[in-house]
Amino acid sequence: MEKNKLVLPNKEKKVLLHCCCAPCSGGIIESLLESSIDPTVLFYNPNIHPEKEYEIRKAEIVRFAKKMNIPFVDSDYDQDIWFKRVKGLELEPERGKRCRVCFDIRLERAALFAMEHGFKIFTSNFGISRWKDRHQVNKSGIRAASRYPDLVYWTYNWRQQNGSQRMYETTKHEQFYRQKYCGCIYSLRDADLRSSKERKISDPASKS
Numbered sequence: 001m002e003k004n005k006l007v008l009p010n011k012e013k014k015v016l017l018h019c020c021c022a023p024c025s026g027g028i029i030e031s032l033l034e035s036s037i038d039p040t041v042l043f044y045n046p047n048i049h050p051e052k053e054y055e056i057r058k059a060e061i062v063r064f065a066k067k068m069n070i071p072f073v074d075s076d077y078d079q080d081i082w083f084k085r086v087k088g089l090e091l092e093p094e095r096g097k098r099c100r101v102c103f104d105i106r107l108e109r110a111a112l113f114a115m116e117h118g119f120k121i122f123t124s125n126f127g128i129s130r131w132k133d134r135h136q137v138n139k140s141g142i143r144a145a146s147r148y149p150d151l152v153y154w155t156y157n158w159r160q161q162n163g164s165q166r167m168y169e170t171t172k173h174e175q176f177y178r179q180k181y182c183g184c185i186y187s188l189r190d191a192d193l194r195s196s197k198e199r200k201i202s203d204p205a206s207k208s
């Protein structure tokens with residue numbers, strides 16, 4: 001596959017990359033390194049439920065960061081904050097208001113970490129997934145960056161220039177664990193509902 005060089009805003013050389021999971025971030029990390037950009041991975045995902053799933057997803061990205069020899073920052077699993085802020089949005093669909101708040105929570109933490117640790121640029125892998133509204137993600141990132149002077153959220157479209165294809169290829173060759181839902185308890189509920197409907201369609205005799 002053709003390798004495209006990435007260029008950070010203001011030609012910076014290091015970036016804080018908020019990662020939600022290995023499949024969504026593996027190809028991005030490879031592309032950054034190939035472009036001589038130093039990524040630091042920040043894992044702050046109090047949305048992920050249950051805790052066992054959180055640990056599995058974290059372990060996968062830790063494993064990859066080690067392999068690529070890049071810094072990994074393990075942030076808090078403060079679910080109470082997450083549940084408090086999404087209260088009342090439990091029935092929202094994916095890409096709706098709950099997701100906006102969920103991106104805000106995580107990117108506000110990333111912006112704070114960036115400011116406290118001398119990063120001028122930060123970004124996230126969220127927008128690479130076709131399940132996400134990348135404009136919604138970018139708006140959250142820009143809002144979070146605007147809290148601090150001179151901090152920039154990089155709105156790069158990770159799906160372009162074979163980004164989506166690379167995501168699948170890297171996931172395959174690294175044999176990453178592949179989750180079946182976005183992350184929160186509500187996305188797990190919706191994924192379960194979807195598969196139960198699909199089961200009924202493929203087996204109309206089934207009553208479960």
Ligand code: SF4
Pocket residue numbers: 047048094095098099100102103182183184185186187
């Ligand atoms: S569906 Fe995903 S992005 Fe939306 S609130 Fe749940 S975990 Fe966050």
